[in-house]
Amino acid sequence: MTDPFLLIAYILLFPGFLFLFAYSMTFEFLDRRIVARMQNRVGPPFFQPFADLVKTLGKEVIDPRGVDRPIFDAAPVVALAAVMTSFLYVPIIGPSPLAFQGDLVLVLYLLTLPTLALMLLGWLSRNIYAAVGGIRAVTMLFIYEVPFFLALMMPTLMAGTWSISDIMAWQEEHLCLAILQPIAFIVALIGLQAKLERTPFDIPEAETEIVAGPWTELTGRRLALMHLANETSAVVGSALIAAVFLGGLAFPWTVESAILSATVGFLLFLAKTVAILLVLSIIRAATARVRLDQLNTIGWKYLTMAALAQVGIVLVMMASGVGI
Amino acid sequence: MSVLSEMLRNLFSKPVTTRYPAERVPIPDGFRGRVGCADDRCIGCSKCSLVCPASAITMVDSPRMVEFKGRTLERKKRPSIALYQCIRCGLCERHCPADAIHLRNGQSINGSTLDEVVTCTL
Amino acid sequence: MTRIVVPIGPQHPALKEPVNFRVVTDGERIVDLELNLSYSHRGIEKAAEQRDFIRVLPLIERVCGICSHSHATVFSKGIEEIMGVEIPPRAQYIRTIIAELERMHSHMLWLGVAAHEVGFNTLFMWTWRDREAVLDTLEELSGNRVHYNMNEIGGVRLDLSPSQVEAALARMPVLEERIRAYVGMVEDEETMLTRFRGVGSLSREEALSFGAVGPTARASGVDYDVRKDDPYLVYDEIPWNVVTDTNGDVYGRTKVRIGEIAESLGIVRHCLENLPGGPIRAEAPKAAPPGEILSRYEAPRGEVAHFIRTNGTARVERVDIRTPTLANWTSVAHCLIGRPLADVPVIVAAIDPCLSCTSRITLVKSGGDLGKDAPPPNGPRGWSR
Numbered sequence: 130m131t132d133p134f135l136l137i138a139y140i141l142l143f144p145g146f147l148f149l150f151a152y153s154m155t156f157e158f159l160d161r162r163i164v165a166r167m168q169n170r171v172g173p174p175f176f177q178p179f180a181d182l183v184k185t186l187g188k189e190v191i192d193p194r195g196v197d198r199p200i201f202d203a204a205p206v207v208a209l210a211a212v213m214t215s216f217l218y219v220p221i222i223g224p225s226p227l228a229f230q231g232d233l234v235l236v237l238y239l240l241t242l243p244t245l246a247l248m249l250l251g252w253l254s255r256n257i258y259a260a261v262g263g264i265r266a267v268t269m270l271f272i273y274e275v276p277f278f279l280a281l282m283m284p285t286l287m288a289g290t291w292s293i294s295d296i297m298a299w300q301e302e303h304l305c306l307a308i309l310q311p312i313a314f315i316v317a318l319i320g321l322q323a324k325l326e327r328t329p330f331d332i333p334e335a336e337t338e339i340v341a342g343p344w345t346e347l348t349g350r351r352l353a354l355m356h357l358a359n360e361t362s363a364v365v366g367s368a369l370i371a372a373v374f375l376g377g378l379a380f381p382w383t384v385e386s387a388i389l390s391a392t393v394g395f396l397l398f399l400a401k402t403v404a405i406l407l408v409l410s411i412i413r414a415a416t417a418r419v420r421l422d423q424l425n426t427i428g429w430k431y432l433t434m435a436a437l438a439q440v441g442i443v444l445v446m447m448a449s450g451v452g453i
Numbered sequence: 454m455s456v457l458s459e460m461l462r463n464l465f466s467k468p469v470t471t472r473y474p475a476e477r478v479p480i481p482d483g484f485r486g487r488v489g490c491a492d493d494r495c496i497g498c499s500k501c502s503l504v505c506p507a508s509a510i511t512m513v514d515s516p517r518m519v520e521f522k523g524r525t526l527e528r529k530k531r532p533s534i535a536l537y538q539c540i541r542c543g544l545c546e547r548h549c550p551a552d553a554i555h556l557r558n559g560q561s562i563n564g565s566t567l568d569e570v571v572t573c574t575l
Numbered sequence: 576m577t578r579i580v581v582p583i584g585p586q587h588p589a590l591k592e593p594v595n596f597r598v599v600t601d602g603e604r605i606v607d608l609e610l611n612l613s614y615s616h617r618g619i620e621k622a623a624e625q626r627d628f629i630r631v632l633p634l635i636e637r638v639c640g641i642c643s644h645s646h647a648t649v650f651s652k653g654i655e656e657i658m659g660v661e662i663p664p665r666a667q668y669i670r671t672i673i674a675e676l677e678r679m680h681s682h683m684l685w686l687g688v689a690a691h692e693v694g695f696n697t698l699f700m701w702t703w704r705d706r707e708a709v710l711d712t713l714e715e716l717s718g719n720r721v722h723y724n725m726n727e728i729g730g731v732r733l734d735l736s737p738s739q740v741e742a743a744l745a746r747m748p749v750l751e752e753r754i755r756a757y758v759g760m761v762e763d764e765e766t767m768l769t770r771f772r773g774v775g776s777l778s779r780e781e782a783l784s785f786g787a788v789g790p791t792a793r794a795s796g797v798d799y800d801v802r803k804d805d806p807y808l809v810y811d812e813i814p815w816n817v818v819t820d821t822n823g824d825v826y827g828r829t830k831v832r833i834g835e836i837a838e839s840l841g842i843v844r845h846c847l848e849n850l851p852g853g854p855i856r857a858e859a860p861k862a863a864p865p866g867e868i869l870s871r872y873e874a875p876r877g878e879v880a881h882f883i884r885t886n887g888t889a890r891v892e893r894v895d896i897r898t899p900t901l902a903n904w905t906s907v908a909h910c911l912i913g914r915p916l917a918d919v920p921v922i923v924a925a926i927d928p929c930l931s932c933t934s935r936i937t938l939v940k941s942g943g944d945l946g947k948d949a950p951p952p953n954g955p956r957g958w959s960r
Contacts, residue, residue: 167460168700171468257581261916328694329766337589337692337920339581415456417767418694420917421603455759460697469704481711483733485718506626506633542633542724547732556718 136226144221144395146213153360154178156406160363163410178360182353190349193255201253205347205354208246212361215239219368221398222391224294231291236369237278240324243358244270247333250355251343262342265421266333269323272428273330277320279436280313284373286443293372300376307374309446312439314374316432318405321366322412323424325359329416332424364402367409371401484558485541488534494553496521497528501545501554509538510545521551578606581916585614589692589920592930596919603915608908615931620894627889628654628728628863636722638896639932641684644670644677645874646881646932647726650894652807653870653883654728660859664809664851666730671808672743672846673717673725675839679750680709681875682790682832682839685927686757689829692920693770698760705753712743730856740847747844754837761829771826775910775922778823785906788899789877790835791926793819794827801873813845825925862889874899876927898932 139145157178165172192198218225218232225232244266251263284306285291288299300306307314323330334342347355419427471478480486496519502510515531532545532554545554578601585593593614599607619638623631636647648670655662683706690698710720716739717723725731761767777787782795792799800817802810818834820827863885870881877899886892903926910922 163464164697166464166468168697169463169466169469169704170700171470171472257579261579261581328696331694332917335694335917337694338917340588411457411460414460414697415764416695417690417764417770418917419766419769420915422915423769455756456697456764459701459756459760481715483718484714485724504629506630540633540722541719542722543718543732544629544633544724547727548629 139226140217145217148221149213149216149361149364150357153357153364154182156364156367156402157360159403159406160410160413163407164414167411167414182357185353185356186350188349188352190351191346193346195255196346197253200249202351204246204249204253205351205358208243208358209354209361211239211242211246212358212365216361216365216368218293219365220294220297220372221368222395224298228292228294230295233281233285233291233293233296233373236293236365237281240362240365240369241270241274243355243362244324246358247343247355250347250351251333254343254346256346258339258341259343259345261339262333262335262345265335265339266326266343268421269326269330269332269424272424273320273323273432276316276428276432276436277324279433279440280317280320281369281373283310283313283436283439283443286440287447293369297372297376305374305376310374310439310443312435312442314370316436316439317370317374318408319412319432321370321405322409323428324366325363325409327409327413329412329419330424331418332421335418363406363409367402367405368398370405371398375401375405480558482558485543485556486559488536488539488541488545488554488556490532490534490554491552492517492531493519494521494551495519495528495531496526496551496553497530498550499530499532500548500550501532504544504548506542506544507538507540509535509540511535519551583919585611589923590930591688592928594928594930596923598911598916598919600916603917605911605914605916605919608911610904610908612904612930613934616934617931620896620935623894624891628859628861631891632726632728633722633724635894636724636726639874639898639929640721641681641929642677642874642876642879642932643722644673644725645872645879646896647724648674648808649870649872649874649879649881650883651726651728652872653868653881654863654885654891655859656870657863657866657868657883657885658728658860660729660857662730662857663854665734665853666855666857667808668846668850669725669731669733669735669855671810671813672735672843673713673723674808675842675846676709676713676716677723678839678875679836679843680706680713681927682836683709685832685875685924686829688927689771689825689921689924690767692924693767695764695767698764698767702757705750708746708750708753712746715739715742727856729859730854734855735850740850744844744847747840750840751837754833754840757833757836761826761833768826770921771829772822772824774825774914774918775828775907775925776824777906777910781909782823782906785909786902787877787906787926788902789874789927790828790831791877791903791906793817794831795823796821799878801871801878805871807872809846813842813849815842815845825921828925862887863891876900876929877902896932896935898929900926900928900930900933901935903928904933 141147158173158175162172192201215236217227218236248263248267251259251266254260284296287306287309288296290296290299326333334344344352344355497512497515499512502512510532512530513533514529516527516529518525519528541556543556546556578599581598581600582595583598584590584595595611595614597609598605619634623634626634632647632651635650636643638646683702687699687702690696690702713723714720716735717725717733725733777791777795779796782792782797787795787797788799796819798817798819803817815838818831818838820831822830865885865887867884870883872879879899880897882895883891884893907923907926911919914922
């Protein structure tokens with residue numbers, strides 16, 4: 130894909146920003162609908178997330194007194210830009226054309242940016258709830274990030290590559306990594322749930338404790354962009370886990386035509402991300418919010434330990450040649 | 454596990470939400486809704502206006518002959534109920550000697566205008 | 576770490592009614608707490624002095640939206656006692672049925688709110704869905720979902736028809752099954768248990784010394800229930816048990832409340848099945864003889880007490896309302912110190928606070944004792960309370 134026009138189309142239209150935008154709206158709809166149905170409610174109609182976005186975009190932007198406006202304006206944009214950029218390295222219709230050795234690390238770090246932006250927003254808001262929420266967000270970052278990163282590094286260890294597309298390709302020849310490394314897969318799912326700040330990890334925005342946390346003073350387009358950044362990172366996170374652990378677009382049989390093959394791969398991508406979303410939604414609906422100190426225990430005592438145990442298991446497996 | 458099983462059961466069953474206005478919850482008999490007074494029964498005793506906790510009922514002039522317990526008598530007044538003030542406690546209904554004033558199980562529109570009154574309907 | 580003051584309320588998503596906590600935290604830990612009550616003083620006690628006994632009941636009922644029947648019953652019970660009127664058994668049974676249905680819907684509401692406070696919205700949706708069955712029953716029996724207005728001095732306003740009784744009984748098995756499901760959920764749901772267990776612990780001694788009432792006290796092992804200790808209506812005739820627990824924390828209070836829903840269901844079923852015939856009201860005089868009475872009642876949240884003074888007219892000279900929330904506030908303040916900030920909503924919610932009902936103005940005389948119940952020295956003044 131060296132043609133610059135094709136590359137621009139890839140980045141901007143499909144499967145780049147436009148698709149990401151549409152899919153994140155669908156994702157949010159599915160998430161809200163699934164949770165609503167589990168709670169025996171009706172849930173929102175299909176266009177609701179989009180309507181919400183348009184509405185919030187059109188709302189007045191209110192500056193809290195004494196706020197540093199340029200940074201306050203920039204933080205949501207940076208968060209959204211980081212997430213959208215990270216999406217380009219995740220394979221959607223075949224390996225990403227921008228793939229390089231180490232894009233997994235880049236994607237992971239780009240996915241961390243929204244949390245940091247949130248912390249910054251909370252800190253800049255001049256609001257006690259936002260400040261507490263910002264501190265909570267960044268405290269939580271230190272707790273879940275370690276097991277999450279460890280879990281996502283495991284495939285690189287086994288596949289011997291730092292590129293997401295290469296890890297995906299490796300799984301075509303071997304078993305899918307969710308079977309080879311089940312603990313890492315589960316830890317990564319829980320880590321993603323924490324990264325997206327969904328129950329039981331919605332500590333920074335705990336409504337009943339600190340109103341909306343860092344989101345409290347966000348209005349208008351800041352709120353809309355930040356919200357969009359959150360929704361897109363749900364898509365990117367699911368796509369990343371689907372690619373790294375579930376074999377992404379890989380399917381065991383061969384399809385003749387290249388276009389058909391890409392279509393089947395794309396449909397598999399959709400199916401796998403939605404399956405991951407379903408798991409995340411079930412977790413969201415079935416749990417209560419844990420406390421920060423309890424998350425500390427869960428994160429360090431169980432998740433990190435599980436991830437470390439997985440490292441040991443993977444090393445033993447590699448030494449003995451199982452699954453490779 | 455009971456939470457998970459119920460969640461999955463709900464996922465594949467119909468939501469309980471009543472989709473107003475397409476479907477409506479039936480209003481049971483005896484629901485204290487919109488207040489109304491039967492003009493041909495009211496004897497104008499003004500008991501309802503005395504017991505009304507919200508002082509929503511005032512008596513207005515309305516001379517007319519009404520039948521009450523087999524006798525025909527001439528009444529002077531009838532109640533006029535300010536819907537905005539009515540709290541639908543049902544005390545007027547309970548204390549009415551002539552069984553004239555009632556709270557019906559219809560939509561209880563409380564009125565957005567301060568001076569909307571129910572005089573004698575039903 | 577520097578101390579920060581987190582204001583919670585008077586407007587805050589965790590609070591359903593206005594109250595203000597100035598929480599001083601050291602990081603996430605609460606080191607100090609200041610409680611400001613009475614944001615919604617409505618002058619109900621004074622307004623009650625202006626109305627005769629027929630017109631005062633709908634007002635008294637509006638002290639609280641959830642325990643409306645409790646306030647109306649405790650008030651009419653007191654007045655009837657002063658008048659020396661014995662209300663017929665059928666009226667007593669009907670009052671009991673409404674009271675226990677009210678307790679059921681209140682506890683179900685609480686369970687949902689408590690789950691929501693810890694972010695477990697699924698249980699919140701489910702309990703409120705199932706609570707509709709109780710509210711529908713109440714609507715069918717009394718004509719309204721919240722303010723039943725079933726009481727009047729000397730009996731009840733409405734009779735129950737056989738078809739109503741049958742319809743109400745038909746709902747009971749469904750509710751029974753739901754209550755069993757809640758018991759399972761509360762025992763199973765790990766994340767909720769971690770938020771409830773050991774949170775807001777109140778030992779038996781503390782509960783007694785803070786004067787906690789209702790499920791808050793019973794969860795700490797205080798076996799105190801006005802229905803058992805000072806029986807009124809038909810509670811001494813029908814089979815039921817006081818539910819207590821020894822955990823003393825929010826988990827214990829949850830267990831007590833769920834146990835009480837089951838007990839209430841049993842009481843309602845017993846009363847509906849054994850509803851005696853006869854009149855529904857006794858002839859009560861218009862005016863009450865001069866007298867004073869402290870009428871007590873076990874509301875869903877705990878003991879509610881009305882002090883009533885009559886002066887021979889058809890109006891009360893003074894009515895003083897002590898709601899259970901007021902009795903439980905001090906224990907909340909005690910529980911919160913030293914806890915993480917995240918525990919504020921759940922500890923506050925655990926006593927099932929009903930803030931607007933609690934809003935009374937208390938005159939504190941410097942040098943004297945806290946004169947909550949004592950009238951001002953030169954008789955009741957117009958503006959007091």
